[in-house]
Amino acid sequence: MNVYEQILHNRAAGRKMIAVLLDPDKCPAAGVGAFCRRVSAAGPDFVFVGGSGGVQPVGGLVRELKARLSVPVVLFPGSAAQFSAHADALLFLTLISGRNPEMLIGQQVSAALAVRRSGIEVIPMGYMLVDGGRLSSVERVSGTRPIGRDALDEAVATAVAGELLGLRLLYLEAGSGALLTVPADMLRRVRQAVSVPLIAGGGIRTVEQMYSLLDAGADMVVVGNHLEERPDEMEAFCRAAHACGFAQ
């Protein structure tokens, strides 16, 4: 099964997913080897590699992760520069909450031929930045405004537009290190409006926050900063995500 098939398979089986995000700009203090041992023990569904800085090359890191991990390594790039043919899949994302053509199609055109040549699995993904209570690096780097926390209709319309455009995943992002996660009621409304799998991330620091996003309809959560700071909690987060059982 490729990565997207795994996502669909888990979703059909009612199994919620968790991805641990590794930002190449701030590689784990304890080293990649220690990170991989944690991941192997904890069992997240995926390791995402990328960062909104988008300038740090990821090739060496991806190769190192692939040599040590059996869990799929998925690129979550901040720019066309963050590409490696050695990853298992590429989230080919377009920032549909924003109005910056460079983030909607420019970076994608820059990356397209190398991506096609590599033969890597490509998952077209709509990326929706939502106000997480402070200026996020995505907002700064992309020069776009996030969707307001109470702009539920705008969030729904954006998600539906993404689905109509053929995007196969939607990622609701509060921003790395956000003060507030994506609002659960927004996720719930988006869940009712689209049928593609939903990912939620940004600012998740507790199992309860993760649980509330999964309960609201996220199929997968992404946790970065918190597990970089508290790698000892990775196992508890993964166990809790996988123990979630919600009515579909």
Ligand code: 1GP
């Ligand atoms: C950022 O959604 C991810 O793109 C993860 O955010 O680092 O705040 O968990 P955190």
